[in-house]
Amino acid sequence: MTRLHTLTAHELATRLQRRELGAEAVLRDCLERIAEREPAVQAFAHLDVDQALAQARALDAGPLRGLLHGLPLGVKDLIDTADLPTAYGSAVYAGHRPAADAAAVALAREAGAVVAGKTVTTEFAYFHPGATRNPHALSRTPMHTPGGSSSGSAGAVADHMLPLALGTQTAASIIRPAAFCGVVGYKPSWGRVPRGGIKSLSESLDTVGGFGRAVADVALLGAVLTGDARLLQPHDGSTPRIGLCRTPEWPQADADTQAAFALAAQRLGPAAQVREAWPAALPDLVSLQKSIMAFEMARSLSHERTQHRARLSARLLALMDEGMAIDGATHAAHQAQAALARQQAQVLFDGVDVLLAPSAIGTAPAGLDATGDPLFCRGWTLLGLPCIHLPFTRGTNGLPVGMQLVGRFGDDARLLAAADWCLSRLLA
Amino acid sequence: MTRLHTLTAHELATRLQRRELGAEAVLRDCLERIAEREPAVQAFAHLDVDQALAQARALDAGPLRGLLHGLPLGVKDLIDTADLPTAYGSAVYAGHRPAADAAAVALAREAGAVVAGKTVTTEFAYFHPGATRNPHALSRTPMHTPGGSSSGSAGAVADHMLPLALGTQTAASIIRPAAFCGVVGYKPSWGRVPRGGIKSLSESLDTVGGFGRAVADVALLGAVLTGDARLLQPHDGSTPRIGLCRTPEWPQADADTQAAFALAAQRLGPAAQVREAWPAALPDLVSLQKSIMAFEMARSLSHERTQHRARLSARLLALMDEGMAIDGATHAAHQAQAALARQQAQVLFDGVDVLLAPSAIGTAPAGLDATGDPLFCRGWTLLGLPCIHLPFTRGTNGLPVGMQLVGRFGDDARLLAAADWCLSRLLA
Numbered sequence: 001m002t003r004l005h006t007l008t009a010h011e012l013a014t015r016l017q018r019r020e021l022g023a024e025a026v027l028r029d030c031l032e033r034i035a036e037r038e039p040a041v042q043a044f045a046h047l048d049v050d051q052a053l054a055q056a057r058a059l060d061a062g063p064l065r066g067l068l069h070g071l072p073l074g075v076k077d078l079i080d081t082a083d084l085p086t087a088y089g090s091a092v093y094a095g096h097r098p099a100a101d102a103a104a105v106a107l108a109r110e111a112g113a114v115v116a117g118k119t120v121t122t123e124f125a126y127f128h129p130g131a132t133r134n135p136h137a138l139s140r141t142p143m144h145t146p147g148g149s150s151s152g153s154a155g156a157v158a159d160h161m162l163p164l165a166l167g168t169q170t171a172a173s174i175i176r177p178a179a180f181c182g183v184v185g186y187k188p189s190w191g192r193v194p195r196g197g198i199k200s201l202s203e204s205l206d207t208v209g210g211f212g213r214a215v216a217d218v219a220l221l222g223a224v225l226t227g228d229a230r231l232l233q234p235h236d237g238s239t240p241r242i243g244l245c246r247t248p249e250w251p252q253a254d255a256d257t258q259a260a261f262a263l264a265a266q267r268l269g270p271a272a273q274v275r276e277a278w279p280a281a282l283p284d285l286v287s288l289q290k291s292i293m294a295f296e297m298a299r300s301l302s303h304e305r306t307q308h309r310a311r312l313s314a315r316l317l318a319l320m321d322e323g324m325a326i327d328g329a330t331h332a333a334h335q336a337q338a339a340l341a342r343q344q345a346q347v348l349f350d351g352v353d354v355l356l357a358p359s360a361i362g363t364a365p366a367g368l369d370a371t372g373d374p375l376f377c378r379g380w381t382l383l384g385l386p387c388i389h390l391p392f393t394r395g396t397n398g399l400p401v402g403m404q405l406v407g408r409f410g411d412d413a414r415l416l417a418a419a420d421w422c423l424s425r426l427l428a
Numbered sequence: 429m430t431r432l433h434t435l436t437a438h439e440l441a442t443r444l445q446r447r448e449l450g451a452e453a454v455l456r457d458c459l460e461r462i463a464e465r466e467p468a469v470q471a472f473a474h475l476d477v478d479q480a481l482a483q484a485r486a487l488d489a490g491p492l493r494g495l496l497h498g499l500p501l502g503v504k505d506l507i508d509t510a511d512l513p514t515a516y517g518s519a520v521y522a523g524h525r526p527a528a529d530a531a532a533v534a535l536a537r538e539a540g541a542v543v544a545g546k547t548v549t550t551e552f553a554y555f556h557p558g559a560t561r562n563p564h565a566l567s568r569t570p571m572h573t574p575g576g577s578s579s580g581s582a583g584a585v586a587d588h589m590l591p592l593a594l595g596t597q598t599a600a601s602i603i604r605p606a607a608f609c610g611v612v613g614y615k616p617s618w619g620r621v622p623r624g625g626i627k628s629l630s631e632s633l634d635t636v637g638g639f640g641r642a643v644a645d646v647a648l649l650g651a652v653l654t655g656d657a658r659l660l661q662p663h664d665g666s667t668p669r670i671g672l673c674r675t676p677e678w679p680q681a682d683a684d685t686q687a688a689f690a691l692a693a694q695r696l697g698p699a700a701q702v703r704e705a706w707p708a709a710l711p712d713l714v715s716l717q718k719s720i721m722a723f724e725m726a727r728s729l730s731h732e733r734t735q736h737r738a739r740l741s742a743r744l745l746a747l748m749d750e751g752m753a754i755d756g757a758t759h760a761a762h763q764a765q766a767a768l769a770r771q772q773a774q775v776l777f778d779g780v781d782v783l784l785a786p787s788a789i790g791t792a793p794a795g796l797d798a799t800g801d802p803l804f805c806r807g808w809t810l811l812g813l814p815c816i817h818l819p820f821t822r823g824t825n826g827l828p829v830g831m832q833l834v835g836r837f838g839d840d841a842r843l844l845a846a847a848d849w850c851l852s853r854l855l856a
Contacts, residue, residue, distance in 0.1 A: 082731065096527050103628070106730035191763070192756075196628030196728040200531070203623060227727065228756025299655065300624040302534035303510065328620075328656025332838055335619070410760055 004029035009071055009163035010216035016070035023056035023070030026163075027114055030072045034117075034161045040138050042131040043146075043156035045077040046084050046118040055114045067220050067232075069112030074156045074165030077118040078125050078149070079208075080197035081105055088199045089121040089130055089149070092308045102197025104166060104208050104225055111224040116162055119152025122371060124301060125173055125201055128313035129371050134180060134364045135159035136399050144364040144399065147177030148371030150211070154181040157211040164212050164221055168198060170205045170293060171381055172360075172374030175404050178211060178389035180364035180372060182400025184423075185211050186218035189410050190384030193225040202296035204335065205289070205381050215420040218388065222412065230413035240418035242268055243275040243352035245406070249286065249375050254362035256395030263393055264356055264403050267425050272356065281344045283337050285379030292338060292382070295331045298323025338382055342409065345383050354418045355406040359389050363399035380404070386412045388419045392426035402426075432457035437499050437591035438644035444498040451484035451498030454591075455542055458500045462545075462589045468566050470559040471574075471584035473505040474512050474546040483542045495648050495660075497540030502584045502593030505546040506553050506577070507636075508625035509533055516627045517549040517558055517577070520736045530625025532594060532636050532653055539652040544590055547580025550799060552729060553601055553629055556741035557799050562608060562792045563587035564827050572792040572827065575605030576799030578639070582609040585639040592640050592649055596626060598633045598721060599809055600788075600802030603832050606639060606817035608792035608800060610828025612851075613639050614646035617838050618812030621653040630724035632763065633717070633809050643848040646816065650840065658841035668846035670696055671703040671780035673834070677714065677803050682790035684823035691821055692784055692831050695853050700784065709772045711765050713807030720766060720810070723759045726751025766810055770837065773811050782846045783834040787817050791827035808832070814840045816847045820854035830854075 004012065004026050015021040031049055038044060052072070059070050080086050080098035087093040100106075105115065120130035125148075132151040135158050137144035146155040150167030154177030157165050167174045169187045178185025186209045193208040200206065210221045223231040244265055246253075253261070265272050298305060298320040304312060305320050312320075348355060358376045365372050380387050386409075391402035405422060407415030432440065432454050443449040459477055466472060480500070487498050508514050508526035515521040528534075533543065548558035553576075560579040563586050565572035574583040578595030582605030585593050595602045597615045606613025614637045621636040628634065638649045651659040672693055674681075681689070693700050726733060726748040732740060733748050740748075776783060786804045793800050808815050814837075819830035833850060835843030 082735075093527060098527075099521060099524050100731040101735075103728045103730045106734055107727060110730060110734050191631065192760070194628065194724065194728045194730075195631060197731070200622065200624030203619065223756075226756045226760075227723075227754075228760060230757050295655075296622065299535060300531045300622045302531045302538060302622075303528040303625070306534055306538050307510075307529075326655075328651075328654045329658050332620070332654075332656060336838065410764065 005033040005160045008214040008217050009212045009220060010214055012163055013067065013071060013220060017064065023059040023114055024053065026070055027052055027056040027072050027116065030116060030162055037159050037161055041133055041135050041155050041159050043119055043152040043161060044117045045087060045120050045152060048084055051083060052114055052116045059112055059114065066111030067224050068108055071113050071164050072116035072162050073108055073113040074117055074119040074153050074162045075105055075115055076121050076150050076153050076167050078121045078168055078199050079105060079166055081115060081118065084118050086118065089123045089125065091311045092304055098197065100197060103194035104198065107224055119156055119165055122149040122151060123313050123316055124199060125149035125168060125170060126319060127315045127371060129368060133368060136182060137364065142366050143368055144366050145180065145368055145371050147180035147364060149173040150177050151371065153211050154178055154183055154185065157213060158183045164210060164217055166208065166210045169207050169209060169381055170202050171289065172377030174209045175359050175377045175387055175389045176372055176374055179359035179402055180400065182391040183211050183213055184215055184218055184391065185389040186222055187387045188222055188226060188412055189386045200300045202293045202300065204292055204296060215416055215423055219416045231416055233413060233417065235417040235420050239271045240354060240421055241352045242272040242422065243348065243355045244272050245275050245348065245355040245357045247357050247376065247379065248278055252361055252375060253358050256362045256401050257358050257360065260393050260401040260403060261358060264426055267428060268422060275348065279344055279347050282341055285341060285382050286375065288334055288338055289378040289382040291326060292334050294319055294323035295326045342383055349408050353414055356403050357406055359402060359404040363395035363397055363401055380406050385409055386415045388415060390419060390423045390426055392423065433461040433588045436642040436645050437640045437648060438642055440591055441495065441499060441648060445492065451487040451542055452481065454498055455480055455484040455500050455544065458544060458590055465587050465589055469561055469563050469583050469587050471547055471580040471589060472545045473515060473548050473580060476512060479511060480542055480544045487540055487542065494539030495652050496536055499541050499592055500544035500590050501536055501541040502545055502547040502581050502590045503533055503543055504549050504578050504581050504595050506549045506596055506627050507533060507594055509543060509546065512546050514546065517551045517553065519739045520732055526625065528625060531622035532626065535652055547584055547593055550577040550579060551741050551744055552627060553577035553596060553598060554747060555743045555799060557796060561796060564610060565792065570794050571796055572794050573608065573796055573799050575608035575792060577601035578605050579799065581639050582606055582611055582613065585641060586611045592638060592645055594636065594638045597635050597637060597809055598630050599717065600805030602637045603787050603805045603815055603817045604800055604802055607787035607830055608828065610819040611639050611641055612643055612646055612819065613817040614650055615815045616650055616654060616840055617814045628728045630721045630728065632720050632724060632766065643844055643851055647844045659844055661841060661845065663845040663848050667699045668782060668849055669780045670700040670850065671776065671783045672700050673703050673776065673783040673785045675785050675804065675807065676706050680789055680803060681786050684790045684829050685786050685788065688821050688829040688831060689786060692854055695856060696850060703776065707772055707775050710769055713769060713810050714803065716762055716766055717806040717810040719754060720762050722747050722751035723754045770811055777836050781842055784831050785834055787830060787832040791823035791825055791829055808834050813837055814843045816843060818847060818851045818854060820851065
């Protein structure tokens with residue numbers, strides 16, 4: 001018999017909705033997998049098995065709650081939970097108990113999700129890593145990063161410990177760990193998922209999304225978080241028009257990423273057309289994203305910066321110093337440039353529905369002291385566009401490689417439908 | 429001798445910066461005023477005199493901290509403070525102690541502000557009022573609302589209990605109480621002040637700002653919160669070009685408001701020109717703002733909506749029911765309309781620097797069971813434009829009336845400079 005934890009969230013949901021399967025049975029199988037694998041993967045910042053089982057039993061005893069009924073959900077530890085500690089990946093908040101669930105968690109619970117545990121984040125979702133290891137490289141020396149900042153969410157889903165997990169992205173924190181761990185990661189259009197109760201880092205950029213092992217998994221989660229049922233619409237069968245977009249950062253893509261891009265072009269066939277031209281009018285999105293993020297993080301984390309300096313990592317302090325050195329007038333000019341770039345970038349979608357672009361420089365780097373370069377995600381995050389990582393191949397070192405699909409702003413339904421179409425061909 | 433509490437924040441700051449005056453002396457005078465007046469006004473949700481005095485003494489003993497050095501600051505109880513309880517105006521959070529200061533509070537403290545107390549907010553900054561009374565109508569029966577949701581901040585500043593206070597606006601929650609209490613209220617351009625640690629209600633609309641008794645007061649606060657020193661630039665002496673903008677809601681303005689508008693036109697003289705035409709392309713901003721706010725508040729407050737229903741007011745529950753009945757696809761369409769409206773509204777500023785428009789239907793309504801209609805602020809908030817209320821006259825019932833000045837998006841420095849020019853003429 002297939003163990004339940006190997007099924008996708010969408011497959012589980014289909015059976016849970018028919019009540020052919022109970023929430024407790026699904027959770028128990030996941031907990032068994034967690035017991036086997038967590039000592040090696042270290043995806044969790046906090047687990048409370050009894051509490052999770054109580055949630056599952058309550059769901060089994062009651063009416064169907066919603067789209068996520070009975071699905072175990074991992075919650076990135078940047079996101080508040082009322083019944084589990086939330087430390088934002090920082091010693092400053094060790095043992096912190098929020099008074100309320102974050103809005104995204106409350107929406108997921110309302111739709112029937114079982115909060116199975118808190119997953120490891122880097123320190124305040126910036127560069128200082130947590131303990132999580134890449135589940136695809138546990139036997140290697142050194143081990144490899146799962147990527148960050150949503151390290152534990154990506155790792156837990158990749159390792160079949162959980163079918164679904166919440167993450168957030170400010171630079172690359174959903175797409176990069178999805179790429180390194182070989183799972184589907186979805187960052188919705190900016191502004192569509194409420195952020196209340198999530199540690200605020202950079203309001204112009206922070207976006208809530210999540211991880212699954214199929215496009216339909218993150219579509220379920222996305223529909224609940226945005227309240228937009230269009231995200232659930234199955235693909236209508238028509239062929240999406242895909243623009244192959246190398247981006248200005250292409251020269252930094254390594255051989256694995258360049259090979260995967262070529263492989264994608266081949267497997268997608270005539271649906272994919274090369275978009276060589278990058279709009280000349282666009283500013284350098286990467287440096288703009290860096291500057292906006294530094295300014296905003298230094299100010300959003302003012303309490304920590306001024307009251308808990310000694311307990312912040314050197315990397316975070318360096319970012320904050322950089323951010324505080326930028327004055328508000330410069331930041332306002334950067335914001336105006338970003339707003340203009342969001343308009344100018346629309347031309348990228350002329351004649352295509354979605355863009356296919358690299359997710360990362362290459363496979364997960366060796367070592368656990370860093371989480372890899374966010375380079376290939378900074379620009380899309382700045383533009384606020386919906387992105388989804390599609391895992392479909394391996395690098396020469398055997399670790400996962402994939403590509404991200406990028407949609408027009410607000411066009412998440414079309415992005416997810418195209419992603420579903422693409423992934424089935426990319427895996428063919 | 430002039431009692432210190434009667435001076436404006438800017439006047440106090442000038443003497444505090446020269447160290448002609450100590451933070452403790454300023455605070456003690458404010459505390460004396462609070463002791464006299466708070467039993468009648470009820471502006472505070474929480475006061476901790478010893479803690480405030482300790483902050484002031486520490487500032488007096490150390491180096492100058494920044495622009496707000498030694499200024500007592502009221503903090504709306506929607507905004508987290510690590511050392512004072514924060515209840516968001518709701519029984520759900522009675523006695524709640526946040527783990528950290530909100531970013532805006534930490535920035536103010538870093539600049540030397542003394543957090544003097546938490547000021548009353550309506551329930552989650554929506555319509556259910558707190559205890560605060562309008563300080564201009566304490567001897568009337570019935571008493572009059574101070575407006576909301578930043579009721580206590582406006583009341584405390586109006587009654588000379590504090591020189592400066594933080595507020596937030598999602599519909600009209602800074603401008604309306606400023607109008608009803610006869611103080612200067614400033615809502616910066618959307619997105620310029622970090623919102624981390626402030627109860628999230630409607631992310632498309634929520635904006636942090638504040639109250640003072642002079643334009644220079646809120647300029648000080650704004651410069652600290654945005655990091656933009658241009659807000660401090662004194663007016664260059666040139667005459668601003670002011671558009672007199674009645675808005676489509678004009679027929680609902682009462683006689684007091686219509687008379688104040690005419691008075692403003694007269695006192696501003698040739699600098700002010702009538703802008704009769706409202707752009708035909710603009711959608712109904714009021715209904716759009718209502719719908720976006722309902723959708724987002726219902727979801728941002730999902731924890732409270734699902735876990736604490738019995739402790740929410742009927743008015744808030746009605747808003748949430750309305751919001752949950754709107755689906756995500758409709759909301760996405762509303763967001764797209766709002767984004768387009770923000771572009772279309774730029775034409776309002778053709779040939780003028782700022783617009784002068786009503787702040788409220790009339791003076792503060794009688795009774796403490798409601799906080800007045802946000803009608804004249806909903807549209808500007810939706811557009812994200814910077815607004816400042818200027819108090820300069822009285823209604824036939826003797827209560828304060830003024831007008832708001834509205835600036836181009838991001839043009840807060842010009843708005844404040846024009847406001848300073850205008851207020852001196854309006855009070856002439």
